[in-house]
Amino acid sequence: MLSLLxxxxxxxxxxxxxxxxxxxxxxxSSSLDAAAVLETLSLYTNDWRRALDFFHWSASPAGANxxxxxxxxxxxxxxxxxxxxxxLATSLLLSHHDPxxxxxxxxxxxxxxxxxxxxxxxDDAVRVFESTAGSIGLRDEASFHLLIDALCDHRRVDxxxxxxxxxxxPPFPPGTKTHNLLLRGWAKTRAWTRLRQHWFDMDNRGVxxxxxxxxxxxxxxxxxxxxxxxxxxxxxxxxxxLPVDIVAYNTAIHAIGLAQGVDFSVRLYRQMVxxxxxxxxxxxxxxxxxxxxxxxxxxxxxFVQQMHKAGCEPNVLTYHCxxxxxxxxxxxxxxxEKMLERGCRPRMDxxxxxxxxxxxxxxxxxxxxxxxxxxxxxxSPDAFxxxxxxxxxxxxxxxxxxxxxxxxxxxxxxxxKPRKELGTQxxxxxxxxxxxxxxxx
Numbered sequence: 001m002l003s004l005l006x007x008x009x010x011x012x013x014x015x016x017x018x019x020x021x022x023x024x025x026x027x028x029s030s031s032l033d034a035a036a037v038l039e040t041l042s043l044y045t046n047d048w049r050r051a052l053d054f055f056h057w058s059a060s061p062a063g064a065n066x067x068x069x070x071x072x073x074x075x076x077x078x079x080x081x082x083x084x085x086x087x088l089a090t091s092l093l094l095s096h097h098d099p100x101x102x103x104x105x106x107x108x109x110x111x112x113x114x115x116x117x118x119x120x121x122x123d124d125a126v127r128v129f130e131s132t133a134g135s136i137g138l139r140d141e142a143s144f145h146l147l148i149d150a151l152c153d154h155r156r157v158d159x160x161x162x163x164x165x166x167x168x169x170p171p172f173p174p175g176t177k178t179h180n181l182l183l184r185g186w187a188k189t190r191a192w193t194r195l196r197q198h199w200f201d202m203d204n205r206g207v208x209x210x211x212x213x214x215x216x217x218x219x220x221x222x223x224x225x226x227x228x229x230x231x232x233x234x235x236x237x238x239x240x241x242l243p244v245d246i247v248a249y250n251t252a253i254h255a256i257g258l259a260q261g262v263d264f265s266v267r268l269y270r271q272m273v274x275x276x277x278x279x280x281x282x283x284x285x286x287x288x289x290x291x292x293x294x295x296x297x298x299x300x301x302x303f304v305q306q307m308h309k310a311g312c313e314p315n316v317l318t319y320h321c322x323x324x325x326x327x328x329x330x331x332x333x334x335x336x337e338k339m340l341e342r343g344c345r346p347r348m349d350x351x352x353x354x355x356x357x358x359x360x361x362x363x364x365x366x367x368x369x370x371x372x373x374x375x376x377x378x379x380s381p382d383a384f385x386x387x388x389x390x391x392x393x394x395x396x397x398x399x400x401x402x403x404x405x406x407x408x409x410x411x412x413x414x415x416x417k418p419r420k421e422l423g424t425q426x427x428x429x430x431x432x433x434x435x436x437x438x439x440x441x
Contacts, residue, residue, distance in 0.1 A: 032064040034072055041075045046380040046414065048083040051076060052092075068096065074107040081115025086124070089115070090132060102137035109138055110146045117150040122159045125150065141172040148178060152185025157194075160185060180212050187220035195220055211237075215248045222255040230255035246280055254286045262290035281312045288318060292325040316347050323353055329361050336370070345377065352384050359392025367392050383414040390419065 037058045044051035055076040057063035068076075073096055080089035093108050109132075116125040129147045133139045151160035161182055164174045172178075179202050186195035199217055202209055214237050221230035234252040237244060249272045257265035265287055273279065284307045291300040300322065304314055319339050326332050336354060339346065351374045358366045371389060374381060381389075386409040393402035399422065406424045409415045418424030 032058065032066055034066065034069045037064075037066065037069075037072045038075055041072065041079065043378045043380065045079055045082065046382055046412065048079050048085055051079045052088075070104050070107045073105075074111045077108045078111040078115060081112060081118075084119060086112075086116065086119075086121075090128070094132070094136065097136045099137065105136055106138060106142065106146070109133055109136075109143060110150070113147055113150040114153065117154040117156055120154075120156070122151065122156055126163070139171075144170075144172050145177060145181060148181045152181050152188065155185075155189050157182065157185035157189055157191070174207075176208055176210055176213065179207050180210070180216060183213065183216045183220075187216060187223070190224070192220065192224045211242060211245060211248060214242070215251050218248070218251045218255060222251070222258055227255040227257075227259035231259055244277070246277055246283065249277055250280075250282050250286055253283065254290075257286070257290040262287065262294055262296070265290055279310055279312070281307065281315055281318070284310075284312060285315075285317050285321060289321040289324075292321045295325070297322065297326065314342075314344065316344060316350060319344065319346075320350065320353065323350070323357070329358060329363055329366060332357065333366050333369075340373065346374075348374075348379060348382055348385060351379070351381075352388050355385065355388045355392060359388065359395060362396065364392065364396055364398075383409065386414060390422075394421070 037055075040054060041051055044054065055068070055072065058066050058072070059068050073092070077089045077093055080086070080092065089112055093105060093112060096105060096108070098104055109128075112128060112132075113125050116122075116128060125147060129139065129143060133143045148160045148163065151157065151163075164170050164178055164182065179198070183195060183198055183202075186192075186198055195217075202213070214233060218230040218233050221227065221233065231252065234244075234248070234255070237248065249268070253265045253268050253272075256268055269279065269283065269287060272283075284303055288300045288303050291297070291303065304318065307314055307318070316339075319335065322335055323332055326335070332354065336346075351370055354370045355367050358364075358370065367389065371381075371385075374385070386405055390402045390405050390409075393399075393405070403422045403424055406415075406419055406422050410418055410424065
């Protein structure tokens with residue numbers, strides 16, 4: 001039902017749907033719901049104008065007459081921020097301010113801060129926290145953590161650290177959560193020395209470490225090539241009788257698999273189940289990936305069956321585990337078709353991964369099948385998808401077709417300049433010979 005609705009929405013000229021209806025005309029009934037609005041907005045991530053038109057239409061009496069939710073408003077602002085339309089994003093956020101419920105705008109504020117941090121506009125992000133958040137009643141500790149989290153998430157950890165421990169006093173005293181965000185930031189930037197120093201600074205400052213602190217540190221140790229130390233930290237947690245949750249178990253299962261092999265991961269998984277901790281999809285994905293990495297695909301499929309028995313459905317990352325390591329193109333293609341049949345919607349990075357793999361194998365027919373499927377699913381290809389397809393075409397010597405897709409990408413504004421090896425002209429650009437002639441005449 002949702003997919004049919006999405007196809008109908010794609011055909012609507014949203015820019016023409018914002019004109020007000022006559023006063024005597026009753027508001028049209030609509031089966032559109034917030035989930036459908038959110039899904040449709042996600043289809044327009046590469047076309048902010050159409051996304052904004054649809055967002056306004058869905059809320060207007062002449063359209064679907066469906067009030068925006070915190071999630072749909074946040075998604076619209078995220079799309080605007082992706083295209084650097086920050087004044088428009090801020091205006092949209094402020095236009096939905098309700099003094100009786102300021103927390104409604106917190107997810108939208110998070111989306112705006114996140115996009116500003118991604119664009120390296122740190123000062124602007126701080127101003128949004130100080131000014132914009134203040135004007136809507138959200139300049140509080142929770143929003144300060146949103147700012148720190150956004151900066152850390154986009155590798156601006158030094159700036160986040162300075163906001164917390166610089167010369168000027170921070171807006172709110174750094175507590176365990178603040179330290180955890182910085183700890184995760186150092187882990188994301190792979191600054192292992194700074195992370196270790198921050199771990200000990202927490203003790204020196206008298207900041208209590210919680211379960212989240214240990215989980216971040218364990219994960220960082222595993223990713224830094226020291227999984228055995230992560231296992232040691234997990235054992236220390238057990239000895240201290242800290243309450244171990246599913247996140248900590250998943251981190252330990254991954255670490256022990258890297259250190260000692262997937263069989264030890266399976267053993268710890270069974271201990272977890274015996275301890276009464278229910279596994280989730282991430283638990284199974286961790287073990288499935290370790291099995292696939294060792295080429296044990298049959299056992300990986302068996303664990304997928306266990307997922308069903310445990311009440312967990314395979315998600316897109318489950319399929320990625322197999323796509324990444326399967327070595328037979330036919331198996332990958334069959335599994336991709338089953339993924340679609342079972343209603344598991346591929347993401348953009350799924351399509352990019354598959355196009356890249358089939359392209360390296362030299363099979364263009366499945367490349368075009370994946371590309372066509374992506375368009376049928378309503379996803380607009382991004383620059384990564386276009387460039388991956390172009391690389392696959394160039395590998396087979398199909399220069400003219402590669403140039404066609406490069407021109408299409410440029411026309412959509414997804415690339416700042418044409419690829420040199422293709423000699424593509426920018427839309428509306430004059431050729432060198434035209435420029436030379438204009439100089440003569």
